[in-house]
Amino acid sequence: MVQMCPTHDTTTVIRNGVAVVTCEHCGMVAFRNRDSFGGVAALFADYRLVGRVEAIGAPGGEVMAFRPARPSDRSAMDAIPPHRWFRADEHLWVCQDGSVLLLAHRFPQVSRMLGA
Numbered sequence: 001m002v003q004m005c006p007t008h009d010t011t012t013v014i015r016n017g018v019a020v021v022t023c024e025h026c027g028m029v030a031f032r033n034r035d036s037f038g039g040v041a042a043l044f045a046d047y048r049l050v051g052r053v054e055a056i057g058a059p060g061g062e063v064m065a066f067r068p069a070r071p072s073d074r075s076a077m078d079a080i081p082p083h084r085w086f087r088a089d090e091h092l093w094v095c096q097d098g099s100v101l102l103l104a105h106r107f108p109q110v111s112r113m114l115g116a
């Protein structure tokens with residue numbers, strides 16, 4: 001089951017048919033009725049991998065950078081508050097600045113799971 005924040009008020013936003021739940025206190029993001037990878041994959045289905053960077057200052061081992069295929073797809077990013085890392089689970093973090101989506105992860109297989 002998805003672990004929602006049990007302590008704080010959370011914010012739920014629906015994008016691309018995905019209910020995205022964030023807690024700004026804990027820096028966590030979860031997806032109703034989906035696991036973390038399924039939620040990220042569905043929410044950002046139209047995003048394209050634009051590069052990989054070393055995870056300097058980031059929580060994971062590798063950071064993948066994505067951009068929306070169309071400007072209108074930026075609304076998917078807006079489901080997550082900008083300019084900080086949100087933890088989807090112990091292996092996956094998400095950060096966005098309004099134009100680029102960053103996914104940080106610990107394991108190479110995550111790249112394949114995300115279709116990158």
Ligand SMILES: [Zn+2]
Pocket residue numbers: 005006007008023024025026027
């Ligand atoms: Zn919380």
